[in-house]
Each structure stands twice: as structure tokens, then as C-alpha cells.
Amino acid sequence: MTAHEVKTVEEWIKPLPQPDGVSGEYWQAASEGRLLIQQCPKCGHKQWYPRALCTACATEPEWLECSGRGVVHTFTVVRQYGARPFRDELPYVIAMVELAEGPMMLGSITDCDPDDVRIDLPVEVYFVKTADDVGIPYWRPAGS
Amino acid sequence: MDRTPVIVGIGLSEYPVAPDLDGVQHHVLAARRAIEDAGIDKSEIDGYVNAGGGGGMMVDDVVTMAEYLRINHRYIDGTMTGGSSFEFHVQHLAAAIRDGACDTALVTYGSDQLSRMGRRLGTGGFTRAGARVSGPIQYEAAYGNSLVGSYAMYATRHMHEFGTTSEQLAEIAVGVREYAMLNPKAMYRDPMTVDDVLSSRMIADPLHKLDCCAITDGGGAFIMTTAERAKDLPKPPVYVLGAAGAQTHWNISQQVDFTTSAGAQAGPEALGRAGLTHDDVDMLMFYDSFTITCLILLESLGFVKQGEGGPFVSEGNLKRGGKLPLNTDGGGLSSCHPGMRGIFLIIEAARQLRGEAGDAQVPDCKVALAAGSGGWLSCIGVAVLGNEHP
Numbered sequence: 001m002t003a004h005e006v007k008t009v010e011e012w013i014k015p016l017p018q019p020d021g022v023s024g025e026y027w028q029a030a031s032e033g034r035l036l037i038q039q040c041p042k043c044g045h046k047q048w049y050p051r052a053l054c055t056a057c058a059t060e061p062e063w064l065e066c067s068g069r070g071v072v073h074t075f076t077v078v079r080q081y082g083a084r085p086f087r088d089e090l091p092y093v094i095a096m097v098e099l100a101e102g103p104m105m106l107g108s109i110t111d112c113d114p115d116d117v118r119i120d121l122p123v124e125v126y127f128v129k130t131a132d133d134v135g136i137p138y139w140r141p142a143g144s
Numbered sequence: 145m146d147r148t149p150v151i152v153g154i155g156l157s158e159y160p161v162a163p164d165l166d167g168v169q170h171h172v173l174a175a176r177r178a179i180e181d182a183g184i185d186k187s188e189i190d191g192y193v194n195a196g197g198g199g200g201m202m203v204d205d206v207v208t209m210a211e212y213l214r215i216n217h218r219y220i221d222g223t224m225t226g227g228s229s230f231e232f233h234v235q236h237l238a239a240a241i242r243d244g245a246c247d248t249a250l251v252t253y254g255s256d257q258l259s260r261m262g263r264r265l266g267t268g269g270f271t272r273a274g275a276r277v278s279g280p281i282q283y284e285a286a287y288g289n290s291l292v293g294s295y296a297m298y299a300t301r302h303m304h305e306f307g308t309t310s311e312q313l314a315e316i317a318v319g320v321r322e323y324a325m326l327n328p329k330a331m332y333r334d335p336m337t338v339d340d341v342l343s344s345r346m347i348a349d350p351l352h353k354l355d356c357c358a359i360t361d362g363g364g365a366f367i368m369t370t371a372e373r374a375k376d377l378p379k380p381p382v383y384v385l386g387a388a389g390a391q392t393h394w395n396i397s398q399q400v401d402f403t404t405s406a407g408a409q410a411g412p413e414a415l416g417r418a419g420l421t422h423d424d425v426d427m428l429m430f431y432d433s434f435t436i437t438c439l440i441l442l443e444s445l446g447f448v449k450q451g452e453g454g455p456f457v458s459e460g461n462l463k464r465g466g467k468l469p470l471n472t473d474g475g476g477l478s479s480c481h482p483g484m485r486g487i488f489l490i491i492e493a494a495r496q497l498r499g500e501a502g503d504a505q506v507p508d509c510k511v512a513l514a515a516g517s518g519g520w521l522s523c524i525g526v527a528v529l530g531n532e533h534p
Contacts, residue, residue, distance in 0.1 A: 015285035018276040023283075049283045049397065074304070074402045076296035077349040078288065086288030094289045094348075096297060096402070106397035108287040119304045136286045 003033030004068045005126040012130040013085050019133055025063065026050045030127050030135035037103055039064040048103040068125035069142065070097040073104055077114040093117050097139055111140035148371040148534065149238040150381035153182025154491045157363035159480045160331035163259045167204050168212065170254025170363025170482075175213060178365035183378040184248060189367075190218045191240060191249025195229035195484060197222025204254060219246035226518025227431050228389070230486035231525025234514075235387035237368045247369060254363030255482035262359075280395045292356060292434070294396040294520040296348040299436040301402035303350065306451035310350055312458050313435040314341035316470070317354055317477050319463040320432060324474025326503045331358040332478045355435040357476035357485075364487040366494065371533065382494045382529050385511070386418030389525040396520040404444040406524040407515060411445030414526035418534070420511060422447050425528075427496055427506045428468050429489035431517040432475040438462075441515050445526065464504070472496060472504040486516035490527060497531040 019027045026049075029036045038061035039046045040054035046064065047055055054061045075095035081087045093109040095117065109117050122142040127135035155177030157170040165173065171194070179186055192215045198205030206222035219240050223232050230251060237249050277285040302308045318338055324330035336354065344353040374381035390406035390413075393399045415421060425447075430438045439453045447468065448456045456462075462470035471477070473492040476485045493512035495501050510532060516525045 013274050014288070015275050015277045017282035017286065018278040020278065049280060074297040074301035076293045076300060076351075077346075078290055078293050079345075079349070080292075080347045081288060081290055089288070092288065094287055094293050094297070096397075096399075104397075104400060106284050106287065106289070119300065130286075 004035070004124070006031065006033045006129050006135060007126065008129045016130055017134055022050050022052050024133070027134040030137055031129050031133060032135070033127055035066040035068050035125050035137055036063045037066055037099065037101060038062065046102050048099070048105045064101065067100050070099040070123055070139070072109065072117060072119055072121040072123060073098040074119060075109065075117050077117070095139065097123060107137055107139050109139050109141070111144050146371040147242050147244065149241040149368055149384040150371050150374045151366050151368050151384065151490070151494050151529070152374050152377050152379060152381055153178040153184065153367035154494050155181055155365045156491065157254060159329060159362035159482070160358065160360035161258060162256070162361040165256060165361065167254045167256045168209070170256065170361065171204055171209055171252040171365070172213070174254060174363040174365035175250060175252045178250065178367050181379060182367045184367065188248045189215050189250045191220070191237065191246030192217045193221040193233045193237060193249060193251045194253060195222070195224045195233070197224050209252065215250065217246070219249060225389070225391070225523035225525065227433065227484040227486045228516030228518035228523050228525035229484060230490055231387065231514055231516040231527045232389045232523070234368070234384055234490060234527040235389055235525065238384045238387055241368060241370055248373065249368050250365060251368070251487065252363070252365040253484060253487040255484070256361050257483045258359050258361045280397070284395060284397055289396070290348060292351055293348040295434045295436055296351045297396070298402045298440055298521060299350050302436065302439065305403055306454065308439065308454040310342055310352070311338055312454035313355055313439065314338040315457045316432070316435040316438045316462065317341050320471045320475040320477045322464055323472050323504055324478030327474045327479055330474035330479035331360050351434055351436065357433050357481040358478060360480050360482050362480045362482035362488070364491050366487070366490055380498050380531060382497045382531060383534055384527065385420065385530045385534050386414045386416065386528040387526065388413035388417065389523065391523045394519050394522050399520065399522070403440070403450065405440050405517065405521045407441050407444035407526065408446070410524045410526045411515070414528050418528040420528060425468065425511050425513045426509045427472065427512050428462070428470045429493045429512060429514040430470060431485055431489065431515060432471055432477045433481070433485070433517065435477070437517055437521060438470065440521055441517065441524070445515060469506050472501060472506060486518070486525065489514035489516055493529050497529055
């Protein structure tokens with residue numbers, strides 16, 4: 001699958017994921033423009049976030065690379081936040097994105113007017129590389 | 145020996161603003177008042193419960209407070225499911241008391257949230273720039289979601305699927321405010337209209353400031369024992385008729401249905417254990433962190449069909465004089481919300497069932513249902529209480 005856009009930033013001042021034994025591969029892939037979820041080799045269940053077991057049948061799951069496409073399942077426009085750096089970026093959109101592969105994941109929709117975001121809006125993933133081993137997935141309206 | 149579990153004592157510390165009390169003092173003051181209200185000797189208490197299973201790492205967790213209070217417990221429980229912890233405690237204690245694991249148990253809660261931290265909790269304020277984040281929150285922390293934002297996503301989806309309106313949500317806040325106006329201690333007591341709610345500033349679409357609960361100080365405690373012991377005590381017993389709890393997720397990223405809650409499981413189970421139906425319930429104590437929390441609880445617990453909550457609210461059913469009066473103490477929305485409000489649901493329900501609620505008394509109140517929500521509508525605990533022996 002083709003890698004998605006990876007932006008780099010000079011300095012990352014937001015909270016940064018701490019890769020662990022399971023999430024390390026997920027964050028590494030994201031830093032290279034690939035979105036991973038997990039799929040169970042036994043029962044086929046797909047899940048996000050990554051875990052050391054299939055939540056349906058307890059088998060050890062495998063990685064599945066996603067298309068990076070989805071739709072907005074629900075969202076909010078955050079208009080008040082108490083602390084920097086988020087306070088400086090108000091208003092912004094927090095959303096649950098339903099992936100084309102099925103599972104939902106939490107994220108943020110950018111590159112559009114927050115008031116234009118709607119449920120079922122098609123979105124596509126991009127990444128912000130925040131450290132050598134971490135990329136953060138973000139979403140923007142598809143085709144924008 | 146009649147081991148039917150009952151609540152025999154209730155106590156509140158001071159609220160909504162108590163700058164002279166720290167969290168531990170809220171626990172203790174509420175405990176002293178509950179013990180006095182119950183008319184028991186402190187030495188009778190052989191069970192202790194609070195919502196801090198911190199293993200001695202917090203100043204008010206269950207083992208630290210058991211030491212501070214010097215309780216010689218045979219039964220201890222530090223279950224922490226967020227704001228619904230105390231409904232889970234009722235469930236656990238009902239079983240423990242029936243089983244004989246303890247005879248008389250004390251549950252306490254206290255928080256100096258407003259005086260210590262101000263009003264930052266619901267909209268962030270604790271973000272540490274560049275900090276590494278572990279556990280499931282590592283998948284969320286970079287985006288700057290707020291507590292209000294998580295609940296707002298329920299409201300957005302519910303409006304999309306069922307046509308629920310901001311006016312309908314506002315009606316919930318207005319109804320609870322009418323009860324707060326009867327409570328001299330309530331944080332907010334001015335008359336409030338639907339327009340007031342809708343014209344308050346947007347915090348996280350579609351939730352306005354007045355869709356959100358107050359932030360206060362406060363503490364509460366209650367005492368549970370057997371119906372046998374209650375026969376010799378001064379206050380009429382409040383019977384635990386049924387209790388149940390359930391969980392769908394913890395972190396908001398793992399909720400898969402933003403129109404319902406684990407109350408869909410816990411509600412019918414609690415009522416089933418009580419041998420009652422929804423029609424038997426005379427009043428509701430719902431965790432009203434936000435207006436949408438009440439709507440989701442109302443529907444998921446089964447009091448109305450999914451999607452019919454909005455019109456049901458608009459008809460005034462949850463207001464004073466309505467079919468199912470809600471949050472007669474003024475709720476978290478207008479009266480008291482120190483962080484984990486679940487204990488106040490039990491205390492106010494008991495006050496109603498004793499007939500001690502004054503101007504806010506629900507006439508002929510025989511059965512009250514308390515439903516706590518912990519996390520982000522994650523862990524729902526339900527307690528069905530009554531004033532007649534089951």
C-alpha cells in the first residue's frame with residue numbers, strides 16, 4: 001500500500017506517545033506514513049488500538065495495514081481548553097473516524113473550517129512525525 | 145436473622161465551597177455526620193469502602209482512610225469506576241452484608257476540587273507539554289480532547305440519529321435548576337431558562353456552558369447494615385432492592401456506540417433483581433455531569449425507547465411535579481459536583497425515601513433509582529432503593 005503524507009515539525013510540544021512492546025510498531029509505521037490496525041488470524045476480528053490479544057477470542061493478533069480512508073462517525077468542535085498548546089489552536093475538531101476496514105479510532109480533523117465537519121464526511125489520513133520513532137495520525141477531508 | 149441490606153445513615157460535609165476543608169476532612173466530616181444520623185457506635189463498623197484503591201499512595205485512598213478512621217474492618221473495597229463507584233459499592237456491600245462478610249459498613253467520599261484546582265478539569269488544564277504518555281491514553285493525548293468534548297461526541301451522534309435538539313437537552317438543565325432553587329446550599333440558584341442555556345457560550349459543540357455540571361467542593365458518606373440491626377435504629381431504613389453495574393469501555397476512543405451506555409445492561413439487571421419494572425420507579429437520581437449524560441442514561445436504562453428521550457424531556461416528565469422527577473437536590477448541574485458525584489445520588493435518594501426532602505419532596509416516594517456514570521459514560525452503576533421491605 002502507498003504510504004501517506006508525513007509532515008515533519010521542528011518542535012513537538014504536545015503530549016507524545018511512549019512506544020511500548022505492542023505500540024512500538026504502530027508508532028514506527030505511522031512515522032513512515034502507514035496506518036496499522038490489528039486483525040486476528042483465528043477469528044478475523046479487527047481492532048484499534050493495538051493490544052497483545054484479540055479482544056474477541058484472546059488469540060495473538062497480527063498487523064493489518066489500512067487504506068487510510070474513513071468517515072466521521074461523530075465529532076465535536078473544542079472551543080475551550082485550559083492549557084497551552086491546545087488553547088492556542090482553538091477551535092479544533094476531535095472526531096471518531098470509522099475506518100474503511102471497520103474499526104473506529106479517535107483523531108483530529110484538520111485542513112478545513114471546523115464548522116464544515118459533518119457526520120459521514122469522508123476523510124483521509126496523514127501523519128505528523130514527532131520523533132524518530134513516532135508519527136501521529138491526523139485526518140483531513142478526502143481529496144482536499 | 146434478616147440480613148436484607150439497608151442504608152441507615154447518611155451524611156454530607158460542606159458544599160459547594162469549603163476552602164477550610166481538605167479532601168480528607170470532607171471524608172471525615174461526612175462520616176461523622178453519617179454515624180450520628182445512623183445512631184450507631186463507631187465501633188460497630190466492620191466494613192469500609194471508598195473509591196480509592198490507591199494502595200496507600202493517596203492521602204484519602206481506602207487503606208489510608210481506614211487507618212485514619214481506625215476502622216477494624218472485616219470487609220474492605222476500593223472499587224474505583226469513576227463517578228459511578230458508589231453505585232458499584234452498594235452492589236458489592238449488598239452482597240457482602242447478605243453473605244455475612246460484614247454487618248455494618250461505612251462508605252465515604254471527599255473532594256476539595258474547587259478550592260484546590262479551580263474550574264479547569266472539564267476543559268483540560270493539566271497538559272504537560274512534550275510529556276511522554278503511556279497506556280491507552282497514548283492514542284488520544286496528542287489531540288487535545290477535553291472531558292466535555294468526549295460527552296459532546298455522544299450529543300452529536302444522538303442528534304444525528306434521532307433528531308434530538310439542544311433545546312431538549314437544555315430542558316434537563318432547567319428542570320434540575322428548579323430543584324436547585326429549593327436547595328439553599330446549591331451552587332447555582334438563580335432562575336434559568338432554555339434560552340439562558342442556549343445563549344451560554346459553546347464549550348465543545350453541541351454542549352454549552354450550562355449543559356455542563358458545576359465544579360464544587362464536597363463530601364458524602366452513608367452507612368449500610370442489615371434490616372435486623374435497623375430495627376433498633378432511629379431512622380427508617382432504606383432498602384437496597386437491587387443493584388448492578390456494567391462497563392462498555394473506559395477511554396472514549398473505545399466507545400463503539402455513542403447513543404447508549406452500559407446502563408442498557410445494568411438497568412434491567414438492577415430492576416430485575418428488585419423484582420420491579422420501570423413503572424414502579426417514583427424518582428430518578430442520575431449522574432448529570434452533562435445534560436446529555438442524563439438523556440443517554442434515561443434511554444439506555446430503558447425508561448423510554450432509544451431516540452424518544454428528547455420529546456419525553458420536553459413534555460416536562462423529569463421536572464418537579466412530572467412523572468419521573470430528576471435530581472431533586474439540584475444535581476451536579478446546579479448544586480454539587482466535586483468530581484465523583486455518585487455518592488450524592490445514593491444520599492439524596494435515601495433522603496427522599498425517608499420523606500426528609502422538604503420542599504423538594506417527591507410525593508409518596510417509595511422507589512428511587514440511582515444511576516451513576518463513571519469515566520465517559522463508561523462504567524454505569526445502578527442502585528434501586530425503596531422504603532418498604534422487599
